[in-house]
Amino acid sequence: MKHFSISVIAGDGIGPEVMREGLKVVEAAEKLHGGVRFSYESYGWGCDYYLKNGMMMPKDGLDQIRDSDVILFGAVGAPEVPDHVSVWELILPIRRTFQQYVNLRPVKLLKGLESPLRHKTHDDLDFLVVRENTEGEYSNIGGRLHEGTPYELAIQNNVFTKFGTKRILEYAYTLANKKQKKNMTIATKSNAINFAMPFWDEIAKEIAGHHPEIETNIYHIDALAAYFISKPEEFDIVVGSNLFGDILTDLGAAIVGGLGLAPSGNINPDFHYPSMFEPIHGSAPDIAGKGIANPIGQIWSVAMMMDHLGLTVLSELIIQSIEEVLQEGLVRTPDLGGYSSTVEVGEAIVHKFKHLSQFV
Template sequence: MNKHRIAVIPGDGIGVDVINEGIKVIDTAKELTGGFDVEYTHLPWSCEYYLKTGRMMPEDGLDILKDHEAIYLGAVGFPGVPDHISLWGLLLPIRKEFDEYINLRPIKLLKGIQSPLRKGPEDIDFVVVRENVEGEYSGAGGIVHQGTPSETAIQTSIFTRVGTERVIRYAFELARKRGGKKSLISATKSNALNYSMVFWDRVFNEVAKDYPDVTARLMHVDALAGYFILKPEQIDVVVASNLFGDILTDLGSAMQGSIGIAPSANINPEKKYPSMFEPVHGSAPDIAGKGIANPIGAIWTASMMLDFLGESDAARLVFKAMEAVTEEGTYLTADLGGKATTQQVGEAVRNKMRQLV
């Protein structure tokens, strides 16, 4: 029997609420499908932890995490702790130190959910592959002459050949595996960013030669944002730099009907280090503990994590049950126009899993 070690970091706000439901769903999948077990390590790292200790995680935090296969993260962020502290104190060190260079975001409209676009589930079903450890979020730069009229901020983007090529190649492989359209769009802005994006485009075109069966094209990111809205049915896989991918995927979440249902994975494809899985809705401290947060994003993220761990049957069961619940529409949270609680949605998914088995 496979036994998987998962580090659980609920984090702040509604992260605690939704991760609780996600864990229950994983445990139900384990019971129903058999063949694997899970050992959880629960870690209290959060903004609350920061306010008590001055750190988002302990000094040996990465050492604690490295012996796990996966990290299941809720959300971080809380009033009183600046966002750059929470981000650079927890999420970015994990992504960078564990070389989680692929950020994978499915943009898929679930059955039963109304998109703000006049589109249906058959029209919105694509994946964004975002470079996750360098580019515009490399953290290189500084501020000089602070507090004077000459104060100057410099933020430097770093694009390496190895970092650029590996994310582009991953996206081509994904486009090939997904079948269907077998197409890949690269988000660029090489007309204005005459070094970084010209370099990105050149690497993209070089790698494309190895995938003659995949239709490849470059598209300026501003035009691509409009394409998301106007012609999502023509999109299969998108590859983008750290910043462009971040913005485009949040646009994709809006297309899905609610950011509360959006999942994500921060992947080290070689599995040399743990990969991290997180819903992307943020901590929403104003509704934390009220039982109204949408757990679908955390449950969908759990399905992605199970698939990454090799438990494909369990992953499919979770996803099918989750979509069956949204399609029926009886148990939806307020962000989707329903009245169900966080716990009721989680219970409905678990009950549907049992019915499907």
């Protein structure tokens, strides 16, 4: 019997609504497959906690979740709390303290959906974006000077270390071999960012040299963004810095149906700390409480969690269940042109998952 512990942080806005549907899939997986057991503990951290306590999580919050196998996260953010507080005091400390240096996001056109790029097929739109998650352009180094005067200035420093750059690139190539992908695309902007990006490129070429079996292309970020639209079928694995990866993954989500569908993993590949899995859609306060949020991003994040834990069959069954529900077209939330509720979509996927599990 395999046992895995999950720390659940539903967070804000639609986070608790989609998390409930994600946990239904986890519970169904445990009931249908007797060789695995999941236990989870929920933590009510987020903006409501901040408004009551002046902090996004307790001072010992990281210690409370440190020993779990994985973390399932919903969403963070509320109009009453500045984004730089909610993000920098909850998500980023988890990512950095637990060395979740890989942010992994699949860009996959699910069967049953049409892309805004309708001339492309489901096989054309199916690649992975690997984003460096702990340094780069989002490093917490800089400051402001002469605040409140005409001379006020702000400095935000980008930080690229050889250690951090090498490990994210090496992970990307390892992933390419694991997934039997033969094409690697590396994002840069060395023609304009003239210190950090040439440094990144040098290390990229060094690591690429260790993997001659994989075709490697290095593109400037502006051209690469355009190629996501004009020729997405050329990509297998895309790897970029923190900022470039952030931009590319949201663009990738847009071309396969929208942010409401997109999952992500914040991964510590060494399993020294728990990894965290979350949808990328945010807290969407405008629809919170209406019961119409799309739970697919959260449920797909559960599938990524299963894959990370070595439960590949369960991961594949969850994705197949999502696709078959979408292909039937009977149950869809408003963002996909339907009239169904969050609960109805979640229950349809769970029902499909139970049905498909009979044949495994």
